[in-house]
Amino acid sequence: QSVLTQPPSVSAAPGQKVTISCSGSGSNIGSHYVSWYQQLPGTAPKLLIYEDNKRPSGIPDRFSGSKSGSSATLGITGLQTGDEADYYCGTWDNSLSAGGMFGTGTKVTVL
């Protein structure tokens, strides 16, 4: 199965904005919705964004998602210390071995 590539880390000061990219291919991001997950240290992942840009109830609008072609982006505005976590994109892949896949993960650090 293919790989979804994310930057290993991004950082910014409180109140600032960060963006996290997720690069795939036509058989995954290019053909299927993307979701994004936040994983705080020592906890299970939490759904932040589904179907490219929709937020589940309870997720603040500081979190946003977008997609263009075979790449997706998560944006976090008004950065808070509580946002310090690992973030993963995820999607389905319909190549020869159909299945799910996650991105390589990005550590967000609040300076």
Place this chain on the structure above:
Amino acid sequence: EVQLLESGGGLVQPGGSLRLSCVASGFTFSTYAMSWVRQAPGKGLEWVSVITGSGGTTYYADSVKGRFTITRDNSKNTLYLQMNSLRGDDTAVYYCAKDRLPPIRYNFDSWGQGTLVTVSS
């Protein structure tokens, strides 16, 4: 409130077998696809397998195909993962995760707390 409770993890020797369970509550279990996702120590998330609500369709990651089997018992609201021929690189925390909508959307809106599987001699 949706709850997912995994169990069955532990220490197993290479080549051994283990069966994980995930008991679900707070939703109509048979409606939703369920997945297993694992995370090796200090590593990222890896999708393992998915099964549709009826149990009629399953998919597996290449890394576990032929060794792991996902099943479900909708009468017991329980998801299973039978793991055979275990290897060191199967060592991970295993999460069960509920899909947001049927059939398979790959949007996991609920996760269990995870169960640790350690493969070592």
